[in-house]
Amino acid sequence: MKELKALEGKKLTVVGYGSQGHAHALNLHDLGMDVTVGLRKGSKSWEKAENSGVKVATIGEAVKGADVIMILAPDESQPELYRTEIEENLKEGAYLGFAHGFNIHYERITPKKGTNVFMVAPKGPGHMVREIFEGGHGVPCLIAVHNDVSGDTKEIAYAWANGVGRKVGVIETTFQEETETDLFGEQAVLCGGVTELMQSGFDTLVEAGYNPEVAYFECVHEMKLIIDMVYEKGFAKMRDSISNTAEYGDYITGKKIITDKTRETMREVLGDIQSGKFAKNFIDETENGYKFMNEERAKYSDSKIEAVGSKMRKMVFSK
Numbered sequence: 467m468k469e470l471k472a473l474e475g476k477k478l479t480v481v482g483y484g485s486q487g488h489a490h491a492l493n494l495h496d497l498g499m500d501v502t503v504g505l506r507k508g509s510k511s512w513e514k515a516e517n518s519g520v521k522v523a524t525i526g527e528a529v530k531g532a533d534v535i536m537i538l539a540p541d542e543s544q545p546e547l548y549r550t551e552i553e554e555n556l557k558e559g560a561y562l563g564f565a566h567g568f569n570i571h572y573e574r575i576t577p578k579k580g581t582n583v584f585m586v587a588p589k590g591p592g593h594m595v596r597e598i599f600e601g602g603h604g605v606p607c608l609i610a611v612h613n614d615v616s617g618d619t620k621e622i623a624y625a626w627a628n629g630v631g632r633k634v635g636v637i638e639t640t641f642q643e644e645t646e647t648d649l650f651g652e653q654a655v656l657c658g659g660v661t662e663l664m665q666s667g668f669d670t671l672v673e674a675g676y677n678p679e680v681a682y683f684e685c686v687h688e689m690k691l692i693i694d695m696v697y698e699k700g701f702a703k704m705r706d707s708i709s710n711t712a713e714y715g716d717y718i719t720g721k722k723i724i725t726d727k728t729r730e731t732m733r734e735v736l737g738d739i740q741s742g743k744f745a746k747n748f749i750d751e752t753e754n755g756y757k758f759m760n761e762e763r764a765k766y767s768d769s770k771i772e773a774v775g776s777k778m779r780k781m782v783f784s785k
């Protein structure tokens with residue numbers, strides 16, 4: 467296939483077989499590319515990867531002799547992994563890929579001289595990257611080149627993105643832009659912003675004495691239906707589809723919820739990402755054994771909203 471030409475005849479290695487790893491490896495394998503998955507000895511993913519038809523080797527073995535290596539282990543584990551298993555096995559002129567700019571942008575990994583460095587960041591969670599591909603479609607990808615020794619690193623990035631995302635759309639960016647916008651989007655809007663918004667709406671209704679199941683439908687379940695319309699058709703068409711009552715309430719109330727103070731906080735959040743403060747705090751947290759994150763996980767898994775959600779999902783998805 468023309469769009470994958472730069473990868474044809476090359477040995478491709480995907481390090482890690484988690485959310486992104488399985489999607490990159492399987493999508494490229496399905497398109498006829500020569501893919502090996504690199505995993506640590508005794509990895510719980512070894513059998514799963516082998517059963518899906520890709521070659522599997524230890525990380526060192528998989529990197530040795532590979533032309534293109536995509537690192538898809540968690541961001542916080544990549545610097546040590548690079549130092550201990552990847553660097554010494556990288557051949558001269560290899561192409562080293564990332565799906566997020568974090569470790570290059572914050573200089574936690576400095577690839578050795580003579581290495582091409584690129585990024586292909588699919589704009590979707592790994593499991594959706596695979597599911598959408600299996601359905602015959604793809605997700606858009608951001609690509610960037612940090613180091614181009616061979617003079618064709620951009621072609622490698624395009625080809626990898628075309629394979630993983632089925633050439634749905636590729637946008638060129640930089641490691642800095644991808645890192646800062648990705649961190650901001652997930653914290654302020656997609657993950658942090660949206661979950662707190664849903665949680666606060668649910669709590670407000672429940673505290674006022676309304677049935678938690680009804681509150682869940684209104685503030686959580688229906689989020690997907692509205693967002694699906696925005697995803698497919700944009701804000702205007704979504705507003706076309708909702709009732710005039712809902713649309714009037716949208717204009718009147720949205721700005722009371724997201725106030726100037728919220729926008730100011732968003733700028734502060736962005737400032738902490740740009741200065742590296744967020745990255746430092748996250749690294750400290752990982753070195754502290756994820757203490758804060760484990761406390762938060764326990765708190766949420768025991769929460770009322772999750773208990774109600776579990777019951778509602780059984781009702782909605784059981785038929």
Ligand SMILES: NC(=O)c1ccc[n+]([C@@H]2O[C@H](COP(=O)([O-])OP(=O)(O)OC[C@H]3O[C@@H](n4cnc5c(N)ncnc54)[C@H](OP(=O)(O)O)[C@@H]3O)[C@@H](O)[C@H]2O)c1
Binds near residue numbers: 506510566588
């Ligand atoms: N999650 C997403 O949807 C998403 C979206 C866009 C970009 N990204 C980026 O993609 C990259 C991978 O993220 P992810 O969420 O896909 O990771 P993930 O699912 O947490 O990665 C798990 C995989 O990494 C391996 N792994 C974990 N720690 C390791 C270590 N210390 N040494 C070697 N292998 C290790 C695991 O091995 P075992 O199987 O042996 O446990 C497993 O195969 C990150 O740079 C992330 O920012 C992720």
